[in-house]
Amino acid sequence: MTELERALVALGRELDFPPEPDLRSRVRERIERRPRYRRALVPALALLVALGIALAVPEARSAILRFFHIGAVTIERVETLPPGRERPLTAGLGPALSLHDAEARSGVALVLTRPRPQRFYAQPGLIATLLQYRGKPVLVAELQGDQMGIAKKLAGAATRVEVARIGSFGLWLEGGRHLLIWEAGPGEVRQIEPRLAGNVLIWTEGDRTFRLEGGLNKGQMLELARQITR
């Protein structure tokens, strides 16, 4: 170590850092909250079943789906779509990473076990990867459930939205022009350029939101989805 480096170490010991908070109780409270959350899921599920029935009725569906949250995803039906264009499925998700680096960057432990690809993408609260399924690329994204607002879907009037029987609650979006906007997280102003999205299956399982996007039909997408959360 040079004299300058020793001086920097000495300087570091004289710096006025703010007092270090004791985080133990607050961290413990948050990580122990999960079982209570699961118990709360029972009435929430009942509500979702009722909502699912309502969504099956076209008139009710159009009224309900103007603005809707499913896990970490917001779906909003608008009159006019904001500007967006066709872009690769992984556009805006950053560089390809190893699983270890992607999990560290996102803070999300990947649930997907098979098929297991080699390249991953990460944003805070979101981990994603690209699969080939039935010869077509499918973007698989997993979002942490308490990161509301990470992704927002704006659906044009021609987009069909249906309930999908998967996980705690699922939705299938198909057809028309619909737009995907990735947002980096709560309080994060950076917004990645919107792009037109393909067919999408979204569902929740525990505190996790899953999202599949690609050129598959509903049956094929559900088939893949059930392999992921089986």
Add this chain to the structure above:
Amino acid sequence: MGRPLDESNLIGRAKRGDTHAYEELVYAHQGIAFRTAYLIAGNAADAEEAAQDGFVKAWRALARFRDGAPFRPWLLQIVANEARNRRRSVGRRAHLALRAATEETSGDAAPSPEASLLSAEVRQTLLAAVNELPEDQRTVIALRFFVGLSEAEVAETLSLPTGTVKSRSARALERLRESYD
């Protein structure tokens, strides 16, 4: 008081859902996590929030933590991401300052051997030079010398190649040498 359990044992227990073991890990690393977050986020409130969120996210990601890997840089990378998100949204940086007591020349306690190496004037000049470094260089210097991370740990914490950390560090030290010599 019993002998503290070693870290790998605590990690193993935490992976199996033992929140008390994880609490021990939080206690062991909360100081360095907070300082790291403070240097990146730029203020104490955001740093505290970033450190707390980082610990919660690390808990959720613990199942994927490789056994035998160093825990500290893995944790700090998650905390640094949280801190960076907060800093980006407000565009500020921590202004480092000396503790008031170190500016005084008298006192009951003898100065530490390291502190006695530096006169008050040198401390102020060197700190001013550190504060004037470009953000990417200053963060590397601060994590390396003020927080006490190794070069490899700085690289992992900031998700940078080790070569980038080395070159940023070298450029920063060259600038600081001008003020120090």
